[in-house]
Amino acid sequence: MHKTHLLIDNQDVATDDYLEVRDPGRTADIVGLLAQGTAAHVDQAVQAAHRAYAGWRDTPLSQRQALLTQAADLLAAEGPGVAELMARESGMLVPTNKAEAGMSAAIIRDNVDLATEFLKPLQVEDEASWVSVEKRSIGVIAGIIPWNAPIILTMRKLAPALVCGNTLVLKPAPTAALGLSALLKKIAALFPPGVINVVHGGAEVGTALTTHPLVRKVSFTGGGAVAKAIMKAAADSIKGVQFELGGNDPAIVLADANLDDVIPKIVGGVFRRSGQFCFAVKRIYVQRPIYDAFFEKFIAEVDRFKVGHPLAEGATFGPVNNRAQFEYLQGLAERTRAAGAELIELGSKLDASTWDDGYYLLPAVVKHAAPDLEVVVNEQFGPIIPIVAFDDVEEAIRLANDSELGLASSVWSRDADQAVAIASRIEAGMTFINNAGTSRIGQKNSPFGGVKQSGIGRESSEVGLSEYVEYHAINFHK
Structure with a gap:
């Protein structure tokens, strides 16, 4: 039986409480045990991401891209190996899970490819002055992921956030976290400690993530009711939010x-x-x-x-x-x-x-x-x-x-x-x-997201990358 802990600072962290993850096709079968974190664990993870941020932000883009390319290769090679585990915890077919790993690797590579041009500053000049508009990383990003396509929806957050120089605390859905977490642990080991952290849990963990003062932005995929709660929680510290909320x-x-x-x-x-x-x-x-x-x-x-x-x-x-x-x-x-x-x-x-x-x-x-x-x-x-x-x-x-x-x-x-x-x-x-x-x-060039109550912001393409940067303008007067 799989037992999955939290991942903080590239270390497994055991907790006092583990959730039984059951097979939706055989509900009497326990597929694995999933650590349940607390607000204190969230703080540990956010602090680890915050400590790692300055070093990761200052890592040259080419090195960030190289590490993400390694992550894409790892995902393509090892993702199919967790397809049966993911089928047992999520109910999705094995071929679907195998295909998801390949698509997720492509998502990482797309973001790596787009980042080179995207992150170049815009510079204009006339006789009186010059202007440089730079794109800077934001800081610690919280990613909250649903159960229906967990690897794809994680990589849509992880790849643009990391290539732009941010660090991450991820909260997977409890009913589809075992296979994803096994992959994330291997991917995180490629990066400096604290760049990728994973905290499992319920409402307490979600609230702690969305209210933590060192979390600068929340990226959430899921339902509208939870999105409304996140917006309210994020308001006190005026965090940025990016939502993909489904549609009809x-x-x-x-x-x-x-x-x-x-x-x-x-x-x-x-x-x-x-x-x-x-x-x-x-x-x-x-x-x-x-x-x-x-x-x-x-x-x-x-x-x-x-x-x-x-x-x-x-x-x-x-x-x-x-x-x-x-x-x-x-x-x-x-x-x-x-x-x-x-x-x-x-x-x-x-x-x-x-x-x-x-x-x-x-x-x-x-x-x-x-x-x-x-x-x-x-x-x-x-x-x-x-x-x-x-x-x-x-x-x-x-x-x-x-x-x-x-x-x-x-x-x-x-x-x-x-x-x-x-x-x-x-x-x-x-x-x-x-x-x-x-x-x-x-997949590479279309911004993914909705209008009205289907979301705020976009994923994929250069527009998706823009969710993970702040803009800084320098205007020099000659």
């Missing part, structure tokens, strides 16, 4: 879409990680002339899923991560049926005899969902998808924008000009055309 992402499918090409991509965009990722397609708007054809092909594709334990041979769909989300999704399905909607469960149980041992749900599709139905207007974060009919483009855009969330969105059409025109009118941080995610150059 619309997909608009136009009548000219090639359904044979579109539907497998949308199904993947809905149900990857059992629907548990922030920019998953959460509501589908289909133009009425093709609605019936789309629906029939869509449910046929979804019906191929085999739901079971992520380590079971043949499983193509795992359990949801935790009891609270499981119960919320069960209730959402019941309320959807009670509202008179037609909710169709699809897929098959890989092993029905063990179905009640975990947080298993069959994927479900809601036919002819009303635009104001709860499952349409609220983010599900699970394997339930409503499909809504629309008549014209103006209606589709109005429905897509009728939300206080605005993370990602997608448009599906053979008409490139029309698709781009629609995309430009959607209130979201990102719009994908004819896919449900970013391309490789998109």
Whole structure:
């Protein structure tokens, strides 16, 4: 059984309390024990990061980049080795976890590549004076990470923060911390002590991190309710915050879409990680002339899923991560049926005899969902998808924008000009055309984040790097 301690100053730190991390596919199985920190541990970690900061800030950029490149190589080589452990603690499929390690290594390399030009000062001059605008590191950064894609979402914070010269205290989610922490311990060993610290725990640790006077910025990925609490906690010391808070992402499918090409991509965009990722397609708007054809092909594709334990041979769909989300999704399905909607469960149980041992749900599709139905207007974060009919483009855009969330969105059409025109009118941080995610150059160059209540600030690209610097202007008068 894995026993994971805190990591402070590159040393394991034992605590008086350890949380049992259970397998969401076999809830009687304890996967490992996770140290639970206190406010005192947070202070130790922040003090260690603060001590390390001056030396790390003054380390030449080329050396910071070299160490991060080593970290990317380590992650690519050793990440797949914790894929089964991560599957057992998170419920995500083993191939998904293996792919996550490779994507995370690419995130580090992207930030290393972008930093050289980004960190150069901007200099302008005329006859009277010259100006130099420099980008400086901030200090100690607190990174708070969710459970659904823990390595990727950690590296989106770690890589830009470190390459810009900051130090880190990270708080992983308790239900997906074992595999991530094993990797972070190896990565931290590449860097000077105190540059990367990891403190596990609940609300006490979160509050201590977000109120500590030496923490200069909080980067959080998760839900809006926690983000509001962080903003209030950060206000006393006027910390910076960067939030990625999920979304209720619309997909608009136009009548000219090639359904044979579109539907497998949308199904993947809905149900990857059992629907548990922030920019998953959460509501589908289909133009009425093709609605019936789309629906029939869509449910046929979804019906191929085999739901079971992520380590079971043949499983193509795992359990949801935790009891609270499981119960919320069960209730959402019941309320959807009670509202008179037609909710169709699809897929098959890989092993029905063990179905009640975990947080298993069959994927479900809601036919002819009303635009104001709860499952349409609220983010599900699970394997339930409503499909809504629309008549014209103006209606589709109005429905897509009728939300206080605005993370990602997608448009599906053979008409490139029309698709781009629609995309430009959607209130979201990102719009994908004819896919449900970013391309490789998109991953490097697209700012990742949302508008309205889907977040503050961005990750990825040079815009993501800018979250981890302060600007200092020098104006010399001749």
